[in-house]
Amino acid sequence: GAPVEVDISTLQPGEMRTVEWRGKPVWLIRRTKEQLDSLKVTNNEVADPASNRPGYTPKYAQNQWRSRKEELFVAVGICTHLGCSPSPYFKPGAQPSLPDNWEGGFLCPCHGSTFDLAGRVFKNKPAPDNLEVPPYQYLSDTKIIIG
Numbered sequence: 001g002a003p004v005e006v007d008i009s010t011l012q013p014g015e016m017r018t019v020e021w022r023g024k025p026v027w028l029i030r031r032t033k034e035q036l037d038s039l040k041v042t043n044n045e046v047a048d049p050a051s052n053r054p055g056y057t058p059k060y061a062q063n064q065w066r067s068r069k070e071e072l073f074v075a076v077g078i079c080t081h082l083g084c085s086p087s088p089y090f091k092p093g094a095q096p097s098l099p100d101n102w103e104g105g106f107l108c109p110c111h112g113s114t115f116d117l118a119g120r121v122f123k124n125k126p127a128p129d130n131l132e133v134p135p136y137q138y139l140s141d142t143k144i145i146i147g
């Protein structure tokens, strides 16, 4: 599949957009300061906080934010368990069964894996790894290319 260019200039703080790359949904989220801060909390609650497991995280995303730039999160929106599509929940309390201190993230409807706003899977969930970060780079401050 061809690389996909995305203009991110209109993506508002807290907003999520989905684009298609190689037939897969790719999420783009401009995370707010609060959402980025929530990653410090979930650091202790996720199975692989530094994304050390090989496979789903490119080198440049092996950091707490799992991204090239802190704000913009880019991830393949497919659960690493059996391939369902997790749903975004950006409001605490939006899902009563989710962990305490959960400032938002994603819930897979199939077997209940939860992910934080860096796509890191919470401990003791069926998904074996964090959500995939696709290859991408910045063409400018307002444009990225996926693939």
Ligand code: FES
Pocket: 079, 080, 081, 082, 083, 084, 108, 109, 110, 111, 112, 113, 126, 127
């Ligand atoms: Fe997502 Fe099983 S496919 S938890």
